[in-house]
Amino acid sequence: LDNGLALKPTMGWLHWERFMCNIDCDTDPNNCISERLYMQMADVMVKEGWKEAGYEYVCIDDCWPSHQRDAQGRLQADPKRFPGGIKKLADYIHSKGLKLGIYADVGDKTCAGYPGSLGYYEKDAQTFADWDVDLLKFDGCFMNRALLGEGYTNMSKALNNTGRPILYSCEWPLYEWPLKQPNYTAIRDTCNHWRNFDDVFDSWSSVKSILDWTAAHQDIIVPAAGPGGWNDPDMLVIGNFGLSHDQQESQMALWAIMASPLLMSNDLRDICPRSKELLQNKRIIDISQDSMGKQGYRTAKGNDFEVWERPLSKKRLAVAVLNKLEIGGPRGFDIGAAPGWKICGPQCNVTQILPQYKEMGVQTQQSKIIVSVNPSGTALLTVTPISSDFTRLHK
């Protein structure tokens, strides 16, 4: 969507996978969906280097509203859980130099049964603009599938008509695939990023299913990605409970290769240091945020390895090698066998980023570079060609 936003994949935090629809603030005040949760996350994001690393949007998901619209027909936050209201929360988030995201639904109700926006697109868009909201995640539940496109495009226009730049995150293709293959040109024209596939869960099988779906549909979805519009494979679940450290490295590496939004869903108030270091790894974030904005894709698969590659600016290439075998120990893979290796001519610089940082120095087309990859883990590297005139001029 050409609204000047999401020129790089959106980075931030989104409550859903970790906090879901926990509205019991009486017995669980620290984890319920309340203004306090987002204010505390914002505080931590500033204090603990998340903002500095690039994480900017603090996003509310489902279950924030009251079940009734107000007398003017406007959505309103649950008064007990958001006593200050959304505008005041946005002011607080902005005072921290961060941006606020909110959630609504194209149909009659949200997926959790709160008021939907069908019939209220203009009013809800104006309400969010009046509250100084910076992002809208627009879900697709309780909607006639044949009318999804109309709904998503009408809300896109409504947001634009408010005059406030609001990043528009859609679930249009996810809900349309069961009906027909979505038109990704229309989707890119309408949204800043779009969910294509099932909700992520805190498990390796969930992350694998998202990668398998993405690879199976890459010819259709990858060309649609670029500055202003991205494929959204859903939240980062790094820092929670279900992924081993190797699997966390796999999600971080492959979400960067896929040019995916980096929206964490975890508890930043209580996260293990290794996960924090991984999520704040500058070299991986640089791949994700690369200025050329071209999505990577799976280039090889075999012997229970997968190679995913992403073209980067300045003729560089990011290469990720995923070991899909979940038995045995670390296995060696020759990066020289990666399809993209042909860019290493006559020479190239190779830097390994995961599982640990290692400068591998100058290599040639014929180099044999064996990287060790743990079961369900990923090795992530960048390859930088050294052109011959460079070498001649810099002898």
Ligand SMILES: OC[C@@H]1[C@H](O)[C@H](O)[C@@H](O)CN1C(=S)Nc1ccc(F)cc1
């Ligand atoms: O209610 C909101 C929740 C999150 O926003 C997800 O990111 C959205 O994809 C939708 N969503 C949920 S749980 N959707 C949903 C998931 C499973 C299901 F059987 C019915 C609805």
